[in-house]
Amino acid sequence: MDKQATLGFILIGIVLVVWMSMNAPSPTQHPTTADSLSVVQTRPEKITPPARSTTPPPADSTGKFFRGLEGGAEKRLVVTTDQYIAELSTRGGMLRKWELRKYLTWQKHPVHLVDYARGGDFSLLLSSADGKLINTRTLNFAGDFPNWKAVTLSGTDSFSVDLVLSIGSGQRIVRRYTFFNGRYSFDSETIFENMQSAVANFEYQIIWETGLPYAEANSVDESRFAKALAFSGGEVSDIDAASEGDMPVRDISGTTDWVAIRNKYFTLAMIPDANQNQGAFLQGKHVPMPDHGVREEYSAAIKMPLRGNQRESGRVTVYLGPLEFDEIKSYSRNLDKILELGPAWIIRPISEYVILPVLEFLRAIIPNFGVVIIVFSILIKIVLHPLTKSTLKSSRQMQALQPLMTEIREKHKDDPQKMNHAIMNLYKDYGINPAAGCLPLLLQMPILFALYAVFSSSIELRQANFFGWIHDLSIPDVVFTLPFTLPLFGIRDVSGLALAMGVTMFLQQKMTITDPRQKAMVWMMPIMMTLLFNSFPSGLNLYYFVFNVLSIVQQMWLNKKHGNEPLRKVDPKKAGGFMGRLTRDLPKLK
Secondary structure (H helix, E strand, C coil): CCHHHHHHHHHHHHHHHHHHHHHCCCCCCCCCCCCCCCCECCCCCCCCCCECCCCCCCCCCCHHHHCCCCCCCCCEEEEECCCEEEEEECECCEEEEEEEEEEECCCCCEEECCCHHHCCECEEEEEECCCCEEEHHHCECEECCCCCEEEECCCCCEEEEEEEEEEECCEEEEEEEEEECCCCEEEEEEEEECCCCCEEEEEEEEEECCCCCCCCCCHHHHHHHCEEEEEECCEEEEECCCCCCCCCEEEEECCEEEEEEECCCEEEEEEECCCCCCEEEEEEEEEEECCCEEEEEEEEEEEEECCCCCEEEEEEEEEEEECCHHHHHCCCCCHHHHCCCCCCCCHHHHHHHHHHHHHHHHHHHCCCHHHHHHHHHHHHHHHCHHHHHHHHHHHHHHHHHHHHHHHHHHHCCCCHHHHHHHHHHHHHHHCCCCCCCCHHHHHHHHHHHHHHHHHHHCHHHCCCCCECCECCCCCCCEEEEEEEEECCCCEEEEEHHHHHHHHHHHHHHHHHCCCHHHHHHHHHHHHHHHHHHCCCCHHHHHHHHHHHHHHHHHHHHHHHHHCCCCCCCCCHHHCCHHHHHHHCCCCCCC
16 A cells, blocks of 8 residues: 555545544433523514513413413323323413333433423414414413323324313314324314404414423433424525524524424424415524533424414424334425435435335344344445455555565655656556555445434434443443543543444554555554544444454455465556556656
8 A cells, every 4th residue: 555545545534534523422411401491482573582481471461362361270181192192281272291102211211202391382372463472371271171081092093182262252262183093293273263353463373492302311412413494495494503602593484394393313393284384483592501411492383374264274283203214204295304314415315215225124124223233234345345345456456566666766765756757657567546445435435424324313223222231222332431531532431342343443454554654554543433433323333343344354355365466567558547547648767
């Protein structure tokens, strides 16, 4: 391997390090509750609203139309399906609870996607005709059911219930909920009856104010994936409160297909009926937490039209569930754009149409996801065999040329121009392209990036047990903890699979690099990549470890089969291609 090939490997390593370090999770931080945090509300008329106060509103805050609707007894309705347990409340006509039955937090409690401690979510925001901003979360709806009524759905069952806010004289707002078994979503229809004289601005908003509760051990990592999104005009708009002090806002006018709030593995999405809305509003907040943790909170709203008719309604489908690709994809309307599968121009197609289907197929026949990753590594290695074979062949040829190149360097050490010409002619004489070893690696880069995107955020790896100490393939596998924090890298917990991957990379470099001047490469890249991969999910490190082991076996086999083949000069007439064009006009040295 000469300087050009070495430079190629260094450049590839830099690209990997920079790209992956930008997406790498930070050291583990445990989330803490944020019940006392205020959440910014959205409102009509594109006005940034004040933070929600914990003190009771003034007595006249509801105005003459909604006065007296804040009191009364609260009733609850519980709906249980195979996927979730939902709790509806007459207070605000909102969801008070949404508990997923098949997913647990890092503390082994059921995952909740509604912040119960903050009174629930999914309310209406509107302007009354007497100039009051009304958030229905403070108002008491009526429900025709006994308190704590329980409904259990199975098979293809569905269930509908109306929550009614009556302001008198036949004027009322009805919130109709329809739940289905077998889905992570429900339908919500909002009906306005004779409200044209009570509601102003020809608009109301369906809002989600309190974000999504965190469910993972590393709050910094979970925040890295957290954001609010909207799909409008054929493209995704998003906001990300990534830094301390960030409070991003995005106001979207025109028909919007959906709005969503996501964390690492779960999402809320509100999907209005096609062409039945007039925009969206997104807002976020970055909140530092104890122990160097962080929390990102987002609110989202769909702007719905009111045309002043005696009766009018609007409907949305609300998805509250896992970011599982097939599940999300089934809702159409480009809802799968919520998932981060890499840049759309090349990485995402590989993730979506190659990697995910193969993993899904393997998972259907292999129960252990760790074994799935091992088999997947073997399949990828087989597919990439022609490329890696070309890389190893080029490396072997460059090693065979080293004595001749050393001789040329000694002969022309005082004339760099002659030395370079002589080396280029040497390449031409033996038909060797010094860039041939780097090109296959560059061609593999999109696949590697796609694998990183899938393995970093795939919910299938979440809490997936492999064996021994590897009990969750979505987080680093810690084998021991250092008594100090490693400077610059902030590492205390050491990953066993990252160490194993570093060892296999060292062995590869040792077998490949024979030039004494490049000894630093033997250990530099393995150490650098081990430190970088230490905080990556163990599933990703397992893949790279197995892939490296297979590469070592492949290299040993090719060396045994072709290692004794002597270098042969090529016919000058056949020296075409890259090296032929590069050296065509070089003078022959005597």
